[in-house]
Amino acid sequence: MRAFRRMLAISWTRKAPNEEVLRRVNQRRELLHTFKIRKVLCLGQVLRHERYGLLQLIKVGKVAGRRGVGRREKSWLRNIRECTGIASPADLFHLAKNRQIFTKLTANLR
Template identity: 60%
Template sequence: MDVAKTKLMVVSRKEVIDDCIYIAGQKLERVRKYKYLGTWLNETWDSDQEVKTRIEIARNAFEKLRKIFCSRSLKISLRIRLLKCYIWSILLYGCEAWTIKENLRKGIEAFEIWAYRRMLAISWTHKVSNEEVLRRVNQKRELLQTIKMRKVSYLGHVFRHDRYELLQLILMGKVPGKKSVGRRNEQKERCVLRNIREWTGVTSATQLFRLARDKIKYGELIANLR
């Protein structure tokens, strides 16, 4: 173990002050967030920072290729194909693990329209509606739908392969103890399974797990996502 490269992060609903861990006489540094395999993880264990970071990385990538995406010498259909290949792929990296809340949904959809507006050279002062922008590029909103399909598909992949036994245990497991006192915050308690259950219309987690193991029925479920 390289102690100098080892950090400590605490994931807890309660504030933890006594977090001292020593290895070979050296105290581990506590961090609030860290990047693992290109993805940001934090103490609150939500996807807000990661999604916002991916959007900014994708925006910067767009700006670097702006001359291509905004070139009038190329057909808009070709530019959109390039956009989906080089920009959407950057944005959607690791989206299978995201928990989509309302603010993140708005941010993702706003970035999608932002890219199309730049390609068409439409300023916000032109007062062109988002629907009109989509009509001009002959596209539908697809980023959020792609995220839904990839998240739901990945759940089926996990439950149909024995090598993901640990992941299955985590998803189906129950946390012992009582719930915290007070009104529930739906935004904070939004989780991966809650996302999938809302999108598929399957209210029971047990039923969802059973369907995930049936490739044919689960494929039909994915094709009819809300």
């Protein structure tokens, strides 16, 4: 962001939001997009191989017992479902196992 602000000659005293700077240079937040892609690809890797059986159980499974007081934390799987736009975990697992998740992901994340 600092380099973009220098290229656009935006003074450090001017309060220009990052979104405005990115819009003016026709860029977007690449790091967040890359992070989401790698997270979903990691899910596909875990679900495809049988050597990750325990990790599959941890990522997909539920823990028995009562839940604590307060708002629940967002789970890893729920975070992936929200960023891909796939509501059903079964659909997400099916796409990940068949290596179709990347095409679906790139269509939804753009």
